[in-house]
Amino acid sequence: MLKNENSPEGRQPTTESEARIFVEDLEVAYATPSGSRVHAVVDFSLDIRRGEFLTLIGPSGCGKTSILKAVGGLITPDGGDVRIGDTIVTGPVPDQVAYVFQDFALFPWRTALGNVEVALELKKVPKAERRERAREALATVGLADAADRHPHELSGGMKQRVAVARALVSNCDVLLLDEPFGALDEQTRLVLGTELLRILESLGKTIIFVTHNLQEAVYLSDRVVAMSARPARIKEIIEVDIPRPRSPDIMVSEAFTEIQRHLFSLLYEESALAMNQP
Amino acid sequence: MTATRLGIYLGVPFLILLAWFLLAISEVVNPFLLPSPIEVARDLGTVLTDSATYPHLWTTLRQVLLAFGLAAALGIGIGLPIGWYRTLRKAYEPVLGMVYAVPLVVLYPVIALFFGIGATSKIVFGALYAFFPIVLATISAVSLVDQNLVSAGRSMGARGATLFRTVVLPAARPRIMVGLRLGIILATLAVVGGQYIAGTSGLGYLLATAGQSFQTVLMFAYIVLTLAFAVLVNGLMAALDHYTNRSLT
Incomplete structure (x- = not known):
């Protein structure tokens, strides 16, 4: 992972x-x-x-x-x-182009995983693949364990990382x-x-x-x-x-x-x- | 559940029952007008074991659900575009709010004239009552959707119907639900009321016949039955809320 x-x-x-x-x-x-x-x-x-x-x-x-x-x-x-x-x-x-918004703009009705997945869903990526990729993106930002939590159950820092994962997952x-x-x-x-710098420096x-x-x-x-x-x-x-x-x-x-x-x-x-x- | 919580949950209903019981047996109030809860419970038992009761319940449920369904389809269908487009909202939200404030019961004779005194007029009357809270809640729900979420959706390539389905509707859902809950309560009120004013079946009709023939004990039994019906309808809405919420995640 x-x-x-x-x-x-x-x-x-x-x-x-x-x-x-x-x-x-x-x-x-x-x-x-x-x-x-x-x-x-x-x-x-x-x-x-x-x-x-x-x-x-x-x-x-x-x-x-x-x-x-x-x-x-x-x-x-x-x-x-x-x-x-x-x-x-x-x-x-x-x-x-992928975006990370100031107040994270996570969808409160979706789990962390669902929030990352939505970027791929909108690109019509098949379900199994997008789930896999979303889990990977969450792991990249260190949130593999928080996949099933909703935004209101996450701290500000965690929400921010979900937003970063959502931006990274579509590989823009x-x-x-x-x-x-x-x-x-x-x-x-x-x-x-x-942390962000560490991740981004490796992605170029x-x-x-x-x-x-x-x-x-x-x-x-x-x-x-x-x-x-x-x-x-x-x-x-x-x-x-x-x-x-x-x-x-x-x-x-x-x-x-x-x-x-x-x-x-x-x-x-x-x-x-x-x-x-x- | 702790004893304290149980006390809080059941305290008020118990006190009301107790007050009712004391008022009735002390005969402060004429027992013909206010029968004791024990008598009412006995009559309720008879009503519930009588198979003739159930078609009335079924009629009422069917009319309420049809009225509600009609109002929900129209209210959400009309509310979404009005809430989304500022110009439409400025033009129509005040008008709808004004009509909502009118006591719509004045239209009942007109509806009865158009649709007869059968089921159709009750459904239309119920739908009319339920429509306004639903359309108004939908308008405000859509206009209050966090624009940052919309931007996020757009930045990921959602637009048109997809944007609506993926972002706007789920974001607006909790507030639309409030309108739906209010709507089904008003639909129940209007359907039962319609049956009461001029009906040949349903809970309202049962209430009216018991009241008009001075069977007060029976009337109270039907009132309790109607209350139970309202609780059931509310439970249906809670289920709808739960189901639509689950289907999003």
Whole structure:
């Protein structure tokens, strides 16, 4: 049961163009209840490399989630486009992109196993196979024993891991993580972040990660994109050239704290700006 | 079960029975109007051993279930799209809420005129009563479905009918169930009421004939029987709840 990096469910080789993401002049606007339109994202362009772990970090409500939703095809941009490989995203791309949502978005009426299975069910994978694969994915995140429990019987950290298992089970090349630790306490967050990194480093997926936790951003990422207050613009892109595999020890290293300090100063003024936005 | 819990479960029913018994034997209330529970129990025994009782029970059950089924099909069928599309909801939810507030019993003469005084009018009347709580519960259930769950479903490739079946319906199910439970209670009320007002069979009809011929002991026996019937109907709903819940996992 304990297979992850050696699992046949591991990463399948893909062509260069298939898993690279291009975001071009993205524009996303929302209608407020009063009827006016607010721009969440304006003129946002970014290329995401194949196999890269990229983090979007910025003040709350700055439009990070909107960018992620546009990449996942969950919203239609008001301008610009997103391409995954050669294909322009016009809707969800479940064969290539898997999502982990901030509040986990587990189906309360399904067991942990059922929640993982649903991703395969929707792809019409035969029942026996999807059950097998779902059990494997749960084992990968260390939840083999919790398969028959419902979400309300799981701790926050366990729910988060079920959500990760659900995203991993369909074997997509691209993972979109929308504050996957947002609802967890600091300690759980740290442990799960380390754990997630261990799993993901072995799978080589292309990942876009949204957070407002600096430490997490630096620890997990190859590149960190620091965003401005709304509407979301890129303030600076920081390369995190700390070698992998990374262990939690690096969090106290000089290089790590240096990057974290730099990010902090970038984000501080933007967060102050964001606080005064409605 | 501990003695305390048993006391809590049975305490109130016991006190009511006791009060009834004391009121009856002390003759504070005219014993013709309020017979003692012992007499009523004796008559209930006679009623239950009389094979002529059962066709009435069966008639009532059939009419309640048909009324409920009709109301559930229409209420859920209409409630789902209204709950899902904001524009439809804004247009129709207030209207349905308003009609629900009208005492629908005023329509009974019209229904009796259209459908006669046979079974059909009872079923239609029952369905009319059950429809509103079901459609209103369905509308609110669907509109309150957590949009994050819908996003999760969409991100995994669910759309259209599949999205509805996989995410929206199961997420809305508990709240729809509340409407269904209320609906079947109102259907029972309306069917028995309809039989009482103008019927030739059913529990309502039995109640009416016993009452109108001043057989109060018998009337009370039928009241107890009707209460037991309501408990049975409620049990059916609990089973439906359990079954639909199980079928999801």
